[in-house]
Amino acid sequence: MSEMEMAESGKTPKLKVATAALCGCFGCHMSLLDIDERILKLVELIEFDRTPLTDIKKVGKCDIGLIEGGVANAENVEVLREFRNNCDILVAVGACAVNGGVPAMRNQFDLKECLEEVYIHGIGVENPQIPNDIEIPLLLDKVHPIHEVVRVDYFLPGCPPSADTFWTFLTDLIAGEAISFPYSLIHYD
Amino acid sequence: MNNPDNFTSELLVNKGHSPGQLLQLLCEIQTHYSHIPPHAIELLSGHLNIPPVQIRTVIDFYAFLHRDARGDFDILFSDNITDRMLGNLSLLNSLCKKLGVEPGVPRADGRVTVGLTSCTGICDQGPALLINGMVVSRLDKDRIHKMVGLIEAGIPIDHWPKAFFLVDDNIQRRDKLLSHGIISGSAIDAMVVKGSDALLKCLDGSGLRGRGGAGFKTATKWRMCRDAEADEHYVVCNADEGEPGTFKDRVLLYSFADCVFEGMTVCAGIIGAKKGFLYLRGEYLYLREALEKTLQARRDAGHLGKNILGKQGFDFDIEIHMGAGAYICGEESALIESLEGKRGIPRNRPPFPVTSGYRNQPTVVNNVETFVAAARIAVFGADWFRSAGTEESTGTKLLSVSGDCARPGIYEYPYGVTIRQVLEDCGAIDTQAVQISGAAGATIPVQEFYRKIAFEDIPTGGSFMIFNQDRDLLDMVQNFSHFFCHESCGFCTPCRVGGTLMQDLVDKVMVGHATSYDLQEMRNIGQIMQKSAHCGLGATAPNPVLDTLEKFPGIYSSRLVNRSFEPAFDLDASLEVSRHITGRDDEGAHIRHEK
Ligand SMILES: Cc1cc2nc3c(=O)[nH]c(=O)nc-3n(C[C@H](O)[C@H](O)[C@H](O)COP(=O)(O)O)c2cc1C
Numbered sequence: 099m100s101e102m103e104m105a106e107s108g109k110t111p112k113l114k115v116a117t118a119a120l121c122g123c124f125g126c127h128m129s130l131l132d133i134d135e136r137i138l139k140l141v142e143l144i145e146f147d148r149t150p151l152t153d154i155k156k157v158g159k160c161d162i163g164l165i166e167g168g169v170a171n172a173e174n175v176e177v178l179r180e181f182r183n184n185c186d187i188l189v190a191v192g193a194c195a196v197n198g199g200v201p202a203m204r205n206q207f208d209l210k211e212c213l214e215e216v217y218i219h220g221i222g223v224e225n226p227q228i229p230n231d232i233e234i235p236l237l238l239d240k241v242h243p244i245h246e247v248v249r250v251d252y253f254l255p256g257c258p259p260s261a262d263t264f265w266t267f268l269t270d271l272i273a274g275e276a277i278s279f280p281y282s283l284i285h286y287d
Numbered sequence: 288m289n290n291p292d293n294f295t296s297e298l299l300v301n302k303g304h305s306p307g308q309l310l311q312l313l314c315e316i317q318t319h320y321s322h323i324p325p326h327a328i329e330l331l332s333g334h335l336n337i338p339p340v341q342i343r344t345v346i347d348f349y350a351f352l353h354r355d356a357r358g359d360f361d362i363l364f365s366d367n368i369t370d371r372m373l374g375n376l377s378l379l380n381s382l383c384k385k386l387g388v389e390p391g392v393p394r395a396d397g398r399v400t401v402g403l404t405s406c407t408g409i410c411d412q413g414p415a416l417l418i419n420g421m422v423v424s425r426l427d428k429d430r431i432h433k434m435v436g437l438i439e440a441g442i443p444i445d446h447w448p449k450a451f452f453l454v455d456d457n458i459q460r461r462d463k464l465l466s467h468g469i470i471s472g473s474a475i476d477a478m479v480v481k482g483s484d485a486l487l488k489c490l491d492g493s494g495l496r497g498r499g500g501a502g503f504k505t506a507t508k509w510r511m512c513r514d515a516e517a518d519e520h521y522v523v524c525n526a527d528e529g530e531p532g533t534f535k536d537r538v539l540l541y542s543f544a545d546c547v548f549e550g551m552t553v554c555a556g557i558i559g560a561k562k563g564f565l566y567l568r569g570e571y572l573y574l575r576e577a578l579e580k581t582l583q584a585r586r587d588a589g590h591l592g593k594n595i596l597g598k599q600g601f602d603f604d605i606e607i608h609m610g611a612g613a614y615i616c617g618e619e620s621a622l623i624e625s626l627e628g629k630r631g632i633p634r635n636r637p638p639f640p641v642t643s644g645y646r647n648q649p650t651v652v653n654n655v656e657t658f659v660a661a662a663r664i665a666v667f668g669a670d671w672f673r674s675a676g677t678e679e680s681t682g683t684k685l686l687s688v689s690g691d692c693a694r695p696g697i698y699e700y701p702y703g704v705t706i707r708q709v710l711e712d713c714g715a716i717d718t719q720a721v722q723i724s725g726a727a728g729a730t731i732p733v734q735e736f737y738r739k740i741a742f743e744d745i746p747t748g749g750s751f752m753i754f755n756q757d758r759d760l761l762d763m764v765q766n767f768s769h770f771f772c773h774e775s776c777g778f779c780t781p782c783r784v785g786g787t788l789m790q791d792l793v794d795k796v797m798v799g800h801a802t803s804y805d806l807q808e809m810r811n812i813g814q815i816m817q818k819s820a821h822c823g824l825g826a827t828a829p830n831p832v833l834d835t836l837e838k839f840p841g842i843y844s845s846r847l848v849n850r851s852f853e854p855a856f857d858l859d860a861s862l863e864v865s866r867h868i869t870g871r872d873d874e875g876a877h878i879r880h881e882k
């Protein structure tokens with residue numbers, strides 16, 4: 099339905115939401131899916147653009163972009179910039195996007211050390227060599243949280259944020275209300 | 288050479304096996320071996336009944352303790368902003384170059400290490416450095432050159448020219464406290480004669496408030512401690528003097544030590560303490576020998592020990608405990624943890640030390656200057672003291688003046704003196720700003736020079752750093768934000784993480800990559816730190832940033848890029864290592880700057 103048709107039919111246009119997983123474990127996306135049957139309600143309010151769920155490869159103009167994972171390689175930077183340029187509201191989702199998280203544990207070591215450990219000295223490695231195919235994105239020397247690369251509007255903490263956190267965040271945001279979490283959703287120990 | 292077990296074993300025999308001695312033992316082992324060898328850790332663990340991992344965490348907490356060997360000559364340049372202004376970094380670089388050593392890494396032959404350390408309290412006679420714990424003041428090219436010769440020749444520092452290690456008192460203005468000496472023992476005599484109740488009343492009447500920063504009423508603190516029922520009471524003198532730019536306690540400990548101990552003994556008499564501690568910052572190790580002598584002289588004179596001044600049951604003695612390079616140990620509850628031999632992590636307060644301090648017993652912690660003032664008041668009376676200062680801030684205050692002025696040094700003024708007056712007296716011209724009360728204090732611009740040093744206007748622990756018009760105040764802000772990051776004890780997130788974020792953002796402004804969005808981030812982070820940090824360090828750490836953002840916005844705005852956002856780091860440069868490893872240089876091996 100075009101916006102014109104929407105207006106005529108008396109419906110408000112659905113918000114467009116895109117999601118991407120950068121250097122994360124997909125746990126945040128899995129947690130989003132943990133909203134279970136509420137996803138049916140959600141798709142009444144929103145329409146998914148590029149996400150790993152829709153398999154749309156290029157992000158279009160969106161209202162909300164959800165980013166899981168930190169920035170670890172050149173492709174992550176490219177995807178993240180594309181999201182920033184196309185999404186009105188960009189959200190860092192989960193510890194990896196917010197802080198670098200688990201992947202950033204490699205920041206304690208030199209990149210060279212890490213690569214050698216995996217591709218040269220690792221147990222059972224045959225024909226040891228560090229891959230240099232141009233199809234493979236180059237790694238940044240450190241893993242960064244996404245707000246160090248683009249401007250970020252919201253941060254959803256958690257590893258992963260729980261399904262209820264996603265639900266509360268999205269429904270509040272879509273309703274145009276101030277986002278407020280009960281303590282239980284942002285309490286971690 | 289001694290084998291490690293021998294030295295440590297002997298030490299254990301001499302110092303006893305109390306776990307509370309851990310830090311003190313570690314300091315001695317560090318001095319002896321230039322690090323804490325694994326053998327020593329094992330031995331300490333066995334004898335003190337502390338797990339090795341806990342000993343390692345203590346070692347790692349204190350900047351002056353190391354698990355890896357340092358050089359035979361272990362050099363740390365003082366890195367306060369005042370040392371920077373006097374050119375410490377170029378001296379450090381030239382020393383490193385001449386010695387062929389990388390900063391922070393021992394030279395291959397193990398002869399020397401060169402690094403940086405927080406303010407050493409020699410700001411009026413800087414740039415300064417510590418070598419094997421001893422202060423070398425007034426560094427210049429010539430002194431550096433001579434040091435290189437001495438180090439290469441392997442001459443122990445005991446045989447170096449005495450002039451290297453001279454630190455003058457440098458008192459430029461004396462008022463009540465510094466010009467009216469008291470005879471050793473006269474304050475405790477006054478207490479014995481008048482009785483401790485009367486003396487406490489006198490102290491109350493004097494209006495004396497703590498000189499270490501917070502300004503709590505001293506008589507109230509002593510009374511609360513006295514009234515807290517417990518087996519033991521303790522007196523602690525806070526000689527940690529870590530506030531950057533402060534060095535007045537150094538002078539009091541050097542030339543007025545007897546009066547410091549006198550004040551502590553008066554306090555002990557009032558609160559009923561048998562034991563006291565002087566917690567001396569590691570940087571002031573060079574003062575220790577003389578302090579021990581003063582203590583011994585007081586014991587010999589019957590002013591310390593059993594039955595002081597012949598009064599039955601008035602027993603009190605003082606032990607010196609060394610710090611080991613941790614600013615946070617100036618915070619009273621962290622100091623007490625450190626006295627107990629542990630890491631200096633601030634406790635939850637309340638309970639305050641007056642009811643639960645050292646070994647959870649009621650403890651008075653006061654600044655060095657507070658004890659000196661209390662001893663003087665005991666002899667000269669409340670009115671004598673009150674006749675100087677303002678209604679709310681009675682008496683005088685020692686200021687440590689450094690930075691851009693003709694006559695840096697110690698200035699004693701009645702409370703209520705204006706900033707302008709101090710600047711005039713010390714020969715400061717063309718002043719742009721004064722940083723009062725150290726890194727966490729206030730940045731005062733010219734239009735506020737009429738303001739007064741007093742608890743009710745601008746309170747201070749004593750630091751007074753002057754910046755003339757040629758200085759870039761962002762250098763100061765950067766120096767301080769790095770200081771706080773380095774000195775955060777790491778216990779709570781707002782300070783540990785917030786401090787690092789703040790430091791990175793200041794660095795980003797410095798290199799000209801920040802946007803106005805980043806400035807807003809700094810304000811947000813600063814507010815969170817102020818509101819939620821566990822102790823005063825984290826709560827005040829954002830002050831220099833927030834203060835200058837408000838009062839000197841130009842130092843930020845002139846460096847901003849006119850974009851809505853700038854990455855925190857150079858994206859393309861961060862691929863350099865990967866490009867090098869893979870040998871790639873195609874388009875995908877680069878990240879272009881986004882307009
Ligand atoms: C981070 C931090 C560092 C401090 N450093 C010192 C210090 O070096 N010397 C000092 O006397 N007080 C210092 N204080 C204040 C002490 O906690 C305490 O208030 C003071 O020693 C009490 O003595 P007073 O009442 O005589 O001032 C510091 C406080 C904080 C929060």
Ligand code: SF4
Pocket residue numbers: 121122123124125126166167191192193194195199200256257258259
């Ligand atoms: S935040 Fe946790 S769940 Fe989400 S991507 Fe990172 S590791 Fe996975």
Ligand code: SF4
Pocket residue numbers: 615632633774775776777778779780782783820821822823824825826
């Ligand atoms: S505020 Fe900083 S210094 Fe204080 S407890 Fe927290 S981390 Fe430690």
